[in-house]
Amino acid sequence: xxxxxxxxxxxxxxxxxxxxxxxxxxxxxxxxxxxxxxxxxxxxxxxxxxxxxxxxxxxxxxxxxxxxxxxxxxxxxxxxxxxxxxxxxxxxxxxxxxxxxxxxxxxxxxxxxxxxxxxxxxxxxxxxxxxxxxxxxxxxxxxxxxxxx
Amino acid sequence: xxxxxxxxxxxxxxxxxxxxxxxxxxxxxxxxxxxxxxxxxxxxxxxxxxxxxxxxxxxxxxxxxxxxxxxxxxxxxxxxxxxxxxxxxxxxxxxxxxxxxxxxxxxxxxxxxxxxxxxxxxxxxxxxxxxxxxxxxxxxxxxxxxxxxxxxxxxxxxxxxxxxxxxxxxxxxxxxxxxxxxxxxxxxxxxxxxxxxxxxxxxxxxxxxxxxxxxxxxxxxxxxxxxxxxxxxxxxxxxxxxxxxxxxxxxxxxxxxxx
Numbered sequence: 001x002x003x004x005x006x007x008x009x010x011x012x013x014x015x016x017x018x019x020x021x022x023x024x025x026x027x028x029x030x031x032x033x034x035x036x037x038x039x040x041x042x043x044x045x046x047x048x049x050x051x052x053x054x055x056x057x058x059x060x061x062x063x064x065x066x067x068x069x070x071x072x073x074x075x076x077x078x079x080x081x082x083x084x085x086x087x088x089x090x091x092x093x094x095x096x097x098x099x100x101x102x103x104x105x106x107x108x109x110x111x112x113x114x115x116x117x118x119x120x121x122x123x124x125x126x127x128x129x130x131x132x133x134x135x136x137x138x139x140x141x142x143x144x145x146x147x148x149x
Numbered sequence: 150x151x152x153x154x155x156x157x158x159x160x161x162x163x164x165x166x167x168x169x170x171x172x173x174x175x176x177x178x179x180x181x182x183x184x185x186x187x188x189x190x191x192x193x194x195x196x197x198x199x200x201x202x203x204x205x206x207x208x209x210x211x212x213x214x215x216x217x218x219x220x221x222x223x224x225x226x227x228x229x230x231x232x233x234x235x236x237x238x239x240x241x242x243x244x245x246x247x248x249x250x251x252x253x254x255x256x257x258x259x260x261x262x263x264x265x266x267x268x269x270x271x272x273x274x275x276x277x278x279x280x281x282x283x284x285x286x287x288x289x290x291x292x293x294x295x296x297x298x299x300x301x302x303x304x305x306x307x308x309x310x311x312x313x314x315x316x317x318x319x320x321x322x323x324x325x326x327x328x329x330x331x332x333x334x335x336x337x338x339x340x341x342x343x344x345x346x347x348x349x350x351x352x353x354x355x356x357x358x359x360x361x362x363x364x365x366x367x368x369x370x371x372x373x374x375x376x377x378x379x380x381x382x383x384x385x386x387x388x389x390x391x392x393x394x395x396x397x398x399x400x401x402x403x404x405x406x407x408x
Contacts, residue, residue, distance in 0.1 A: 036169070036173060039173045039176075039177055040173065040176065042176075042177065042179070042180050043176050043179075107295050107296070107297065108293055108294070108295045109293070109294055109295070110291070110292070110293045111291070111292045111293075111294075112289065112290075112291050113289065113290040113291070113292075114289060116288055116289065117168070117172060117289065120164075120168055121168060124161055124164050124165055124168065127157060127160070127161045127164075128161050130157070131154055131157045131158055131161065134150070134153070134154050134157070135154055138150045138151065138154060141150075
């Protein structure tokens, strides 16, 4: 009876710890976004919809981060980490229109070539994806290893 | 394996931080790059071409150098065919540096008139295509372009040769006063010479010229006096050939039949 109680108490403590960790991480991430968005204000004035674009990205990323943290210690954590990396890649490709970003104000058209940035971001995202896959493999191999008595 | 995975994670995070910081500071630098486009000056070069020269000052107070600064201007006719083009290129503008350059556009009015003499006599529209490009932090290419229409004013708009006035000059020659009028709609003051040759049945029978000076948007009215032999004049078969000689352009002959 005592063992069962200890076990459920440990589980609750663990869930609380994970939730706390996820909350702190999400808060830090949001604070960083808040500071960075101040620097991006001049860009937001130039490009309509830029602010909403960034906000949507931050929202989805934070949600994936929280789920990934809540599922920490399970195989799902690595799935969500991989999903996070894939989301970043897909989002960058779609939002940056393949790296060529064009805006037109009245009679002036502005073209920004962000392909170098996109390539570097893709490589880093691939590295993130590779890390998630390696973590999943490592997790599975650790599970499969016979426990020493 | 855990250590390797952790190292990948740390390296990825560091690179992401660098990339985001670099992107933000590069974007932030845009507002600290100032461009000043001065008033265009018009002058003539040694080949009698009109040179439009526009001073451009760039102050780079951003965090990074700016590379490949390029201004391109293209003038085209209404149907899109290119009349002239000019480019100015500055390889690098270092940070905290002021660079001044002159963006020159050369227009050979003789070439323009060779392609279409209407530019001499009729007002029309010209299309101007402008583009400014630079590489932010020498890595991110940015280009802004625009196009607009300006009016081309004809230097000899509504050029007319009036009724020649014949009068006796002496026993052997008559004086022919050919009235000439036009409006100078061009962007420059027109100074030069109008030369008129008079032909009768294929033979030149007289020649005269006059100096003209027509300010921008002003009308010119004058006469060209020719002296012709009394025996040679056959008014049934007379034609005039008109030549324009000016520092900006030479044009002729423009054949005007008479009678």
